[in-house]
Amino acid sequence: xxxxxxxxxxxxxxxxxxxxxxxxxxxxxxxxxxxxxxxxxxxxxxxxxxxxxxxxxxxxxxxxxxxxxxxxxxxxxxxxxxxxxxxxxxxxxxxxxxxxxxxxxxxxxxxxxxxxxxxxxxxxxxxxxxxxxxxxxxxxxxxxxxxxxxxxxxxxxxxxxxxxxxxxxxxxxxxxxxxxxxxxxxxxxxxxxxxxxxxxxxxxxxxxxxxxxxxxxx
Amino acid sequence: xxxxxxxxxxxxxxxxxxxxxxxxxxxxxxxxxxxxxxxxxxxxxxxxxxxxxxxxxxxxxxxxxxxxxxxxxxxxxxxxxxxxxxxxxxxxxxxxxxxxxxxxxxxxxxxxxxxxxxxxxxxxxxxxxxxxxxxxxxxxxxxxxxxxxxxxxxxxxxxxxxxxxxxxxxxxxxxxxxxxxxxxxxxxxxxxxxxxxxxxxxxxxxxxxxxxxxxxxx
DNA sequence: TCCCTTTCTCGTACGCTGTACTGAAAATAG
DNA sequence: CTATTTTCAGTACAGCGTACGAGAAAGGGA
Numbered sequence: 001x002x003x004x005x006x007x008x009x010x011x012x013x014x015x016x017x018x019x020x021x022x023x024x025x026x027x028x029x030x031x032x033x034x035x036x037x038x039x040x041x042x043x044x045x046x047x048x049x050x051x052x053x054x055x056x057x058x059x060x061x062x063x064x065x066x067x068x069x070x071x072x073x074x075x076x077x078x079x080x081x082x083x084x085x086x087x088x089x090x091x092x093x094x095x096x097x098x099x100x101x102x103x104x105x106x107x108x109x110x111x112x113x114x115x116x117x118x119x120x121x122x123x124x125x126x127x128x129x130x131x132x133x134x135x136x137x138x139x140x141x142x143x144x145x146x147x148x149x150x151x152x153x154x155x156x157x158x159x160x161x162x163x164x165x166x167x168x169x170x171x172x173x174x175x176x177x178x179x180x181x182x183x184x185x186x187x188x189x190x191x192x193x194x195x196x197x198x199x200x201x202x203x204x205x206x207x208x209x210x211x212x213x214x215x216x217x218x
Numbered sequence: 219x220x221x222x223x224x225x226x227x228x229x230x231x232x233x234x235x236x237x238x239x240x241x242x243x244x245x246x247x248x249x250x251x252x253x254x255x256x257x258x259x260x261x262x263x264x265x266x267x268x269x270x271x272x273x274x275x276x277x278x279x280x281x282x283x284x285x286x287x288x289x290x291x292x293x294x295x296x297x298x299x300x301x302x303x304x305x306x307x308x309x310x311x312x313x314x315x316x317x318x319x320x321x322x323x324x325x326x327x328x329x330x331x332x333x334x335x336x337x338x339x340x341x342x343x344x345x346x347x348x349x350x351x352x353x354x355x356x357x358x359x360x361x362x363x364x365x366x367x368x369x370x371x372x373x374x375x376x377x378x379x380x381x382x383x384x385x386x387x388x389x390x391x392x393x394x395x396x397x398x399x400x401x402x403x404x405x406x407x408x409x410x411x412x413x414x415x416x417x418x419x420x421x422x423x424x425x426x427x428x429x430x431x432x433x434x435x436x
Numbered sequence: 437t438c439c440c441t442t443t444c445t446c447g448t449a450c451g452c453t454g455t456a457c458t459g460a461a462a463a464t465a466g
Numbered sequence: 467c468t469a470t471t472t473t474c475a476g477t478a479c480a481g482c483g484t485a486c487g488a489g490a491a492a493g494g495g496a
Contacts, residue, residue, distance in 0.1 A: 004472025005462040032454065042475035044455075053454065100321060103367050106379045113386050113395065120394035130398030135413060138368050139361060146360020149321050161324045168331050176338035177331065180348030195353060202420020222443025223491040250483065260446035262484075271483065 011049040013039055015059045019095070022060065027097040030060075057101055062109030064095050073121050080122035081200045082193070084115070085144050089192055092148040099145045099152075126208055136207060143199045147192060229267040231257055233277045237313070240278065245315040248278075275319055280327030282313050291339050298340035299418045300411070302333070303362050307410055310366040317363045317370075344426055354425060361417050365410065 017038045022030050032053060036043040050056045068091055071083045092098045107113065119137040128136070169178045235256045239248050250271060254261040268274045286309055289301045310316045325331065337355040346354070387396045 001464085002472095003464045003470075005474075007473065031452085033452090036475095044457095044476075045474050047455075048473060103318060103321070106371075106376055107382065108379075109382075110386065110391075113383070113392055117392045117395050120398050124394065130401040133398055139364065139413065139417065142361055142364025142368075143357060146357060146364065149360075150356050153324075158324055161326075164325065164327075165331070168328065173328075174331055174335040176342065177335050180338050180351055183348040195357065198421050198424035199357065199417075202422075202424040203416050204420075206416035206420040219493085220443095221441075221493050223445075225444060249481085251481085254446095262446050262486095263444075265484075266444055 007048065008045070009039055009041060009049065011059070012063075014046055014049045015056065015063050018056060019060050019064060022097045022101075023095055027100055030057075058105060058108040061098065061101055061105060062111045064091060064098060065109070065111030065115060067091060067094070068111070068115065071118055071122075073118070075125055077122055077125050077204060078197075078201060081119070081140065081204070082196060084119055084122060085140060085196045085200065086192070088115075088141065088144045089148055089196075092145065093151075096152050099149045102145055123204075126204060128207060132207060136203060139203060140200060143196070147195065151192075225266065226263070227257055227259060227267065229277070230281075232264055232267045233274065233281050236274055237278050237282060240315045240319075241313055245318055248275075276323060276326040279316065279319055279323060280329045282309060282316060283327070283329030283333060285309060285312070286329070286333065289336055289340075291336070293343055295340055295343050295422060296415075296419060299337070299358065299422070300414060302337055302340060303358060303414045303418065304410070306333075306359065306362045307366055307414075310363065311369075314370050317367045320363055341422075344422060346425060350425060354421060357421060358418060362414070365413065369410075 014035060017035050018030050021034060021038065032046055033043045036046055050059065068087050071080065071087060073080050107116075116134075116137065119140075120133055123133045123136065126133075165177075165181070168174050169181065172178075232253060235253050236248050239252060239256065250264055251261045254264055264274075268277065286305050289298065289305060291298050325334075334355065337358075338351055341351045341354065344351075383395075383399070386392050387399065390396075
């Protein structure tokens, strides 16, 4: 068996090299030629292992999902969802290109499905129906991606957006913005745990309520 | 005054043509050369009106923000935030490339600041401090973008991801996923209003609570 | 009127991208 | 050995963003 010339590399080597590149220099540095030279191959040889670049990105996303530690399902949905969200955030902080690569990407591999499975298990005690659970999971994932994106972007404020904002504040057209920016002193830092707690608790508690419009009768 | 050769076009024409292209054929169709031929100019002439393509995307994002109808601030934060979220969603559905163009894009123009200003005004009755308000607004915006992205992606399910999921379900490794997908019958549709209501109500009510860890003592 | 300065136009060109094509190389099967 | 099958990788092509620079078109000053 195994006829024909044996492969000099593996698909995993290609994906790993791509991830290493993205981690070090960002998604834009991930090009077919760069990856090829990185693993010591000709550019076109990569197409033996990967159909095209878009699928390569799918594989990258799924591969980094392997790093996620297995979360123990305690049975308390709040604890479990928080742990899952924290794991997702850690993954995105370790691979800052992930939030950018995630949208418009299809559900791609078993690792992503595994995350979905765990989230469904965490939501089991709520007694919600399947579609609602799925919706909640998508929402929480979106929250985390959005939070981390802001977190990364806020770490490197551009000088020009500072100029835009200060000019806007000085113009007087944005009074609420001006006061919001000047009221700096606050007690607690808006840590991820605090905000994620709001989102998860608020979202699920709202969803659990028997009828959506019963807020006043309780 | 007005020395030198007069411009044959305007920056607005360039941005409008780019938006028209993105609406019709997606973000990938927005190239300098395409826009140039669209408005009957040489490719390099665009650089008179726009410094580079990245700034052009900034301008596109800010320009479509002009379409947002002015929301009346009623003073009830729930009503106002829901109206703002609905307006955002309508904008994204009208310009499906918007959610994809939005992330890693800096706060860019007065329309975006105007949206921020209105959101801050809507959150005024909550009595929250400035940074927390900002955080909540970013979260709600991220939620809407995430929801619309899913909404658009779900409208066109790929045959291969269907195959992946059915195979995964058949493998038996994902029991919760299997039951979640099979439990189809539910009463209410997960409409945007329902889900956005959960997110906004849950999020703000959680944020308003005096101390984050007082959930058990109330 | 002629010329200078300023501004916009746009053809050419460079380096980069993803990838189709093609023939050589390297393995096994007979 | 030859035939078959598979991978390797060089070449090539269309397309991208955009740097450069020559020409065109306006106003201002002589």
